[in-house]
Amino acid sequence: MRKTMMKRTIFAVAATGAVALSLAACGGSAPASSGGGTASSGPMPTVKMMIGGIDKQIYLPYKLADQLGLYKKYGVNMELSTETDGGVGAEDAMASGQVDMSGAWYIHTFDFQSKGKNIINLVQLSGAPGERIMCSPNANVHSGADIKGKKMGVTDLGSGTDTLTQFIAAQAGVSHKDYTTVKAGAGATALAAIKTGAADCVMTTQPTVAAMEGQGIAQSAIDLATTDGANKAVGGTWPAAGVIANADWVKTHEDAVQRVVNALVETMHWIATHSAQDIADKLPQDYVQNKNVKKEDYVKALEQDKGQFLPDGIMPAGGPKTIASMEKLLGMDTSKIPVGGTFTNKYAIEANKVGGFTTTSTPAGDNG
Numbered sequence: 001m002r003k004t005m006m007k008r009t010i011f012a013v014a015a016t017g018a019v020a021l022s023l024a025a026c027g028g029s030a031p032a033s034s035g036g037g038t039a040s041s042g043p044m045p046t047v048k049m050m051i052g053g054i055d056k057q058i059y060l061p062y063k064l065a066d067q068l069g070l071y072k073k074y075g076v077n078m079e080l081s082t083e084t085d086g087g088v089g090a091e092d093a094m095a096s097g098q099v100d101m102s103g104a105w106y107i108h109t110f111d112f113q114s115k116g117k118n119i120i121n122l123v124q125l126s127g128a129p130g131e132r133i134m135c136s137p138n139a140n141v142h143s144g145a146d147i148k149g150k151k152m153g154v155t156d157l158g159s160g161t162d163t164l165t166q167f168i169a170a171q172a173g174v175s176h177k178d179y180t181t182v183k184a185g186a187g188a189t190a191l192a193a194i195k196t197g198a199a200d201c202v203m204t205t206q207p208t209v210a211a212m213e214g215q216g217i218a219q220s221a222i223d224l225a226t227t228d229g230a231n232k233a234v235g236g237t238w239p240a241a242g243v244i245a246n247a248d249w250v251k252t253h254e255d256a257v258q259r260v261v262n263a264l265v266e267t268m269h270w271i272a273t274h275s276a277q278d279i280a281d282k283l284p285q286d287y288v289q290n291k292n293v294k295k296e297d298y299v300k301a302l303e304q305d306k307g308q309f310l311p312d313g314i315m316p317a318g319g320p321k322t323i324a325s326m327e328k329l330l331g332m333d334t335s336k337i338p339v340g341g342t343f344t345n346k347y348a349i350e351a352n353k354v355g356g357f358t359t360t361s362t363p364a365g366d367n368g
Contacts, residue, residue, distance in 0.1 A: 045256040046077040049243070050090040051103035053186065054082035055287045057206035057302060058130030058241055060279070061267050061309065062103045067282045068270060070263035076256060078263075091244060095119060100249060101260070105129070105160050106239045106319075109342040110327050110334065118247040121343035123261045123351075124315040125268060126241040128230035128308040129164060132209050134218040135201035136194055141221040144172030144233075153184030153199030161203040167326050168222060168233060188292060194218050206301040207293040214297055225305045236322035239315060240308070242343075258347055265313040265351035272311035276302035313348035314361040321368030340366030 051062050062080060065071055071078040081099065083090045094102035095117055102108075112119035135141040139150060147169045154162040166176050184193035184202045191208065193199040194217050201221060204212075209225075212218040223229030230238040243264065250257055271279060276299045280288045289295040310316065320339045328334050345363045352359050 044072075044075050044077045045253070045259070046079060047101060047253075047256050047260055048079045048081070048099040049101040049103055049260075050081045050083060050093045050099045052083055052090040052105075054080065054103075055284075056130075056186075057298075057305065058126065058308070059103055060283060060287075061125050061241070061264060061271065063284070063287070064271070064279065064282060065263045065267040067284070068267060070266050071260070073266075074259040074262040076259040076263065078260065091119075094245060097246075100253070101243050101245045103241065104244055106242045106244070106315075106343065107160065107163075107323050107327070108244055110323060110332065110337060113337045113342060114327075114332055114334070119244050120247045120250065120341070121239075121315065122243045122245055122250065122257060123264055123313040123348045124239050124242045124310055124319070124343070125264065125313065126308045127227045127237050127239055127310050127316055127319065129160075129224045129238055129240045130205050130305060130308050131161060131164065131203050131224040132205070132220045133165070133168070133201050133203050133222040133224070134194070134209060134212050135221040136197075136218055139200040139221075141201055143222070144168045144174060146221075147172070147201075148174045148178045150200040151180045151182050151198065153182045153190060153193045153202035153204075155184065155186050155190075155204075157181060157183055163330065164224070165203055166330055170329055171234070191215070191217070191292065206305060207288075207290075207298050210297040210301040211292040214293070226307050228307075230308075234322060234326065236325075237316050237319040238322055239319035242315075258350060261313065261347040262351040262354055265348055265357070266355050268309060268311050268313050269355070269357050271306070271309050276300075276306055279306075310361060312352055312357060312359045312361050314345050314352075314359060315343045315348075315364045317362040317364045318368065320364050324368060338366070339368040340364075 051059050053059055054063055066080060090102045091104040091108045093099050095112060106121045109119050109121050141150060152165050154165055162181060182199045184190045184199050186204060187208055190202045190204045191211060193202055222233055224233050279302060280299045288298040320342060324334050324339050
C-alpha cells in the first residue's frame with residue numbers, strides 16, 4: 001500500500017506532546033455534542049482528510065460516507081484527497097499540518113509517537129490489513145518461511161507493506177537480509193512487477209488482487225485480508241484502516257472530530273447491513289471498474305474480504321497489543337509508548353449512541 005504506513009521520518013518533539021497524549025487518549029471527558037446526529041444551524045466546520053489511496057477497497061469507507069451524504073448529515077464539510085505515487089504520504093501530510101486528518105493504518109501512531117509526535121487514532125474501520133501476499137505460481141511461496149531468497153514486492157521501501165512483509169518473515173525466522181525487497185508500487189506497476197519477474201511476490205490489496213487472479217499471473221500465498229486470515233498470519237486482531245490525527249488538533253476541534261466519527265460509524269453500520277453489490281453501486285464508477293478490473297470482479301473480491309470492516313468503529317480488544325508486539329519484534333523501543341495512549345474509543349462510543357446503533361465489539365482498554 002504505497003507509502004501509507006511507516007516512512008521513518010523524524011519529526012520534532014512537540015513540547016506539549018506528553019500532556020496532550022494523556023488528555024486525548026482513552027480517558028478524558030466526553031466530547032462535545034454533535035447536535036443530536038444531524039447538521040446543526042450555523043456554519044459547518046471544514047475538515048481536510050487525505051487518504052492513503054482513496055480508491056482502494058481497504059479504504060472505501062471514507063469515500064462511501066461522502067457518497068451516502070453522511071458528512072453533510074452530521075454537519076461537517078469534508079474535503080477528501082488522496083496521496084499519489086511519488087507524492088507525500090497521507091499520514092505525513094497530516095503530521096505536517098497540510099491536512100487535519102489522515103485515513104491510514106493505526107500502526108502509524110506507534111511510529112509517530114516513537115519519534116515524539118503525538119498522533120492518535122480516533123476511529124477504527126478495519127480489523128485486518130486487507131492485504132494479500134500474491135505470488136507467481138512458480139515462486140512456490142506458501143508461508144513466511146518460503147520468503148527466504150525471494151524478491152518481495154512492496155508499495156514502497158519503508159512503507160506499511162514493507163514493514164508487514166518484514167514481520168511475516170521475522171515470525172518465520174527469516175531476516176530482512178534473507179530476501180530482496182522490491183519497490184513494486186500498486187495497481188498497474190504491481191501487476192507489471194509480477195509479469196516481468198521483477199518480483200516473485202507482491203503484497204497488495206483489492207482490486208489489484210482480483211486483477212492478478214483474473215489474469216492468472218499470481219495467486220494468494222498469505223491472507224491478511226480477512227480477520228481470520230490476519231489472526232492466523234500475525235497471531236491476533238490486526239487493526240488497520242482508521243482515522244489518525246494530531247492530539248493537539250483534536251483537543252481544539254472536538255466537535256468537528258465527533259461529527260466526522262459520527263458519519264464514519266454510520267457508514268460502517270451501513271456496510272455491515274448491505275451487500276457487496278450495494279456498496280459497489282454507491283461508489284464512483286472508476287473506483288470499481290477500470291482497465292485492470294471488471295465491476296463483477298470487484299464485487300466478488302469485496303464479498304470475500306468484506307469481513308475486514310468493523311461494524312461499529314471501535315478499536316477491538318487485543319488489537320493494539322498485537323501492533324505493539326509487532327513493532328517490538330521489528331526493533332522499535334515501545335517501552336515509552338503507552339498502548340492506551342495511541343487510540344481513543346470515546347468518539348466511536350458516542351457516535352454509536354448518537355446513531356442509535358448497537359455495538360458488537362469488545363473495546364480495547366488501556367493495555368490494548
